[in-house]
Amino acid sequence: MTREAADVPQHQHTGLEIAMQWADLPAEHLQVALKALEPQLRRExxxxxxxxxxxxxxxxxxxRAQTRxxxxxxxxxxxxxxxxxxxxLSAAMLAxxxxxxxxxxxxLASMLSGPSVLALASLFVLRRSDNAQTRAVARAQAATAQAAAPPP
Incomplete structure (x- = not known):
């Protein structure tokens, strides 16, 4: 085989092309050809x-990749x-x-710089707020307010 023949891809006939070639034959031959051609058409x-x-x-x-x-x-x-x-928010509260x-x-300064700064920072940064954390902030603010109040 020459090099030129090896480079040219061979044309594989499709089922329709084969049927067109058999169309010139008599009906009996065409019927046999179509029966033989049916598996090829199914494969295609x-x-x-x-x-x-x-x-x-x-x-x-x-x-899916674009959505991800x-x-x-x-x-x-x-x-x-x-x-x-x-x-x-933390910097503004501390300032x-x-x-x-x-x-x-x-x-007021102790409320702005106390546990409320940590609670709000954790809310924005960590995106979670626990009930225990909220209660601790309330207790700390109450203790701060009580300590800052003048004695009776």
Missing amino acids: HELRMAEQSAIRQMELETL DAAARRSHSLRVVGLVAGFL GAVVVGMEGHVG
Whole structure:
């Protein structure tokens, strides 16, 4: 076999092309040819269906990957915004506590710089708030208010 013949892909006849070639023959021959051709047509149909199924599966996987990427981006941006908001809120509360404390309002300064800062920071940064944590903040604020009150 020459090199040129090896490089040229051989054309494989489809079932329809074979049927067209047999169309010139008498009906009996055509009937035999169609019976012999039916398995080939079934194989070609199954091949086309398998290819379409593979293409659909690839498209579905691509969509799933895009959805996962979009969800990951949303989750990341939500976490970053929570971190920034928690930092800004904590910094503002601590700055407010310093300003209020300098003016002599010790009770208000202790509320701004006490456990409420930790509770709000954990709410924004960790995205959770426990009942025990809420009760602890309330107890700490009550103790702070009681300690800051003038003696009777």
